[in-house]
Amino acid sequence: MPGFDKDEFWTKILSMYQSAKENNYVLKLKEDQVRELKEIFVDQYIPIEKLAHYDDKKLMKKIMETIVSIYVHDKDAMNNGGDIIHLVNSVNFDGRNLYLRYAKVSPAKMRRFELGKSQQQIAERMGCSISAVRSCENPSCDLSRQSDVLVRKLAKALECDIESLIG
Numbered sequence: 540m541p542g543f544d545k546d547e548f549w550t551k552i553l554s555m556y557q558s559a560k561e562n563n564y565v566l567k568l569k570e571d572q573v574r575e576l577k578e579i580f581v582d583q584y585i586p587i588e589k590l591a592h593y594d595d596k597k598l599m600k601k602i603m604e605t606i607v608s609i610y611v612h613d614k615d616a617m618n619n620g621g622d623i624i625h626l627v628n629s630v631n632f633d634g635r636n637l638y639l640r641y642a643k644v645s646p647a648k649m650r651r652f653e654l655g656k657s658q659q660q661i662a663e664r665m666g667c668s669i670s671a672v673r674s675c676e677n678p679s680c681d682l683s684r685q686s687d688v689l690v691r692k693l694a695k696a697l698e699c700d701i702e703s704l705i706g
Contacts, residue, residue: 540700552609552626552639556649559641568637576637577602583653599637603630606639613648613658624652646704648676664696665689 559566568576580602586595593601610625624644631638644652651661658672665672667689674680675693681706682690694701 545675546583547656548576548583548605549609550563551576551579552606553653555639556626556641556644558638564641564643566639566641568639570635572633573632579626580605599632603637604630606630613652643678645676645678645680647672647682647693647697650699651676661693661696667691667692 555568556585557567577598581590581598584601584605585598606627606631607625607628610623613624625642626644627639628642629640651658658676662669662672671689672693674690675682675685682693690701690704694704697704
């Protein structure tokens, strides 16, 4: 599971990012949401013949380990390895609710991850340098203070509207 395998479990965790962002990057999953996540996890990662080996506590531990191991290998243009970006920093379970603490990732970088594109691919779509993309993806970059042309090109390259990058 670790890495950029865009399976249903990964997609589910990624889809919750925006809700977490609106709550200081912490998301509380209630019992029904935890149950849904368990079902997806079991369907994808636990072979039927091994399911009997998992009690609820062991299953939750495995789910939590998998969630914190989800990362994106963000290769750079120089092919020198790039960065490893962890999507979720920590996971806690209180017996009923699951708490996910997401990493703070800029809207531009998150959108690029959703598309499965590299910085180089986005730079090529924009007709600009990789350093311009990297700068726009920096969490401290305020895109509302960047040139309109650059932000429009970025939004087009990321196949989204400008507001989703600035908001």
